[in-house]
Amino acid sequence: MSEKEKHVVAQKGLTDTSQAKRGKDLYYHCGICGAYIPSQPEDSISCKCANIIIDVEYVRLLVKDFSKFSVVRQLP
Numbered sequence: 001m002s003e004k005e006k007h008v009v010a011q012k013g014l015t016d017t018s019q020a021k022r023g024k025d026l027y028y029h030c031g032i033c034g035a036y037i038p039s040q041p042e043d044s045i046s047c048k049c050a051n052i053i054i055d056v057e058y059v060r061l062l063v064k065d066f067s068k069f070s071v072v073r074q075l076p
């Protein structure tokens with residue numbers, strides 16, 4: 001099973017990081033490098049190309065290119 005089949009898109013076309021939902025089963029998908037990042041990571045994390053960065057210390061999500069950003073729900 002590919003990574004894509006394990007996820008369904010929950011949100012896309014966002015224009016501001018405050019719109020992005022967070023949750024245990026929610027991941028942020030980077031359309032540039034293809035990474036899936038947990039929306040509630042224990043440590044600060046970014047995707048390989050740094051389009052999506054989560055800074056847990058400041059509870060901050062940074063996205064450079066929103067057209068390559070989507071929130072996905074991981075299927076059980």
Ligand SMILES: [Zn+2]
Pocket residue numbers: 030031032033034035047048049050051052
């Ligand atoms: Zn990326």
